[in-house]
Amino acid sequence: MTRKYLVTGMSCGHCAASITEEVSQVSGVTGVEVDVAAGSVAVGGTDLDDARLRAAIVEAGYEVAAGATA
Known part of the structure; x- marks a missing residue:
């Protein structure tokens, strides 16, 4: 299963690392x-x-746009 999200506020590799770290902890x-x-x-x-x-x-400090696709 894959879920895709539109995220606002990302601008660099650090942003990507922060999101990856937080999301990876989800069961x-x-x-x-x-x-x-x-x-x-x-x-x-x-x-x-x-x-x-x-x-x-x-939690990583970014905002999820209204639409996400499963």
């Missing part, structure tokens, strides 16, 4: 791909909890 996550230029975060794993993933991105 079920097996991989995180951050595309700073596109403003997207793709999360792979099993039994992914959308609310927890969004909260992890916010």
